Amino acid sequence: MGSSGIPIVDLSPFFRSDGDGDEGEKKKSMQVIAEACSDYGFFQIVNHGVPLDLMSRALELSTTWFQNNPDEEKLMSRPPSHLPLPAGYGRQPEHSPDKNEYLVLFPPNSGFNVYPQNPPQFMEVLEEIFSHLTRTGGVVESILNECLGFPPEFLKEYNHDRSWDIMTALHYFPATENENNGNSEHEDGNLFTFVIQDEVGGLQVRKNGEWIPVTPEQGTIIVNVGDVIQVLSNKKFKSATHRVVRKEGLSRFSYAFFYNLEGEKWVEPLPQFTKEIGEAPKYRGFQYKEYQELRIRNKTHPPSKPEDAIHITHYAI
Ligand SMILES: O=C(O)CCC(=O)C(=O)O
């Protein structure tokens, strides 16, 4: 358990080749994960395969880049991509309640990436951490697959195309006297997200109706389950409700890695969570990219009332 009461799971047994004794450890970890996902969709991982010095380095470099980068880089053009959002630098529109700026990256082999040039090592570190997070994503995906009782490799085959994964480096501005919203209350629309945060803190998750601060623990990666897992499992696993609150006098830096689905994929509650157990589906099916486009429109053209923003409830039956 972390100091915030969010479970911390040691993934090392999942990275070792199967030896005696590992099965028991794996089972215990999977129980903790399954419970956290059934309750509120949030847990943390250690011994996750991403080198700790790479994580610190990535945070140091993004801090330097956001604080010092020349405006030309911030203003670099963001050509359209295969996703409903472009790669490169962006900033929340002036009217947005969210006060952050960010850098969007696609997988290292993507021709759509727009990389920062300074510091010169930044691009290499971004590519390296992206690759590590992708590998850890595969491990977490297979754990969730087993926790949900899917046939072996079901999620891996359903979600074999990694070209829609994205990573964002985020910079939250210091809070002012009047407001401290960094990233409004939301659920992520994907399978799951990894968050790496600096020591400032500010990420909060809603658990049993209360906002719980996710206390920074160096080297830990936060995992939050997204809407796709919630829909496939007909809400057996929950998509985590979370937000970021800014601190006065302090900038906060983080990375979010979104383990996504290819845009053409169809998402709907699976028969083992509906007709095979006599339960009605809680959602109608949808194409992944249609939902992502609607979510991005929430950000670029915010509805006049927050309750008009599109969430997964848009597809609720
Ligand atoms: O910066 C963070 O800690 C979380 C970011 C987040 O929730 C998101 O980008 O969806």
Ligand SMILES: [Fe+2]
């Ligand atoms: Fe999020």
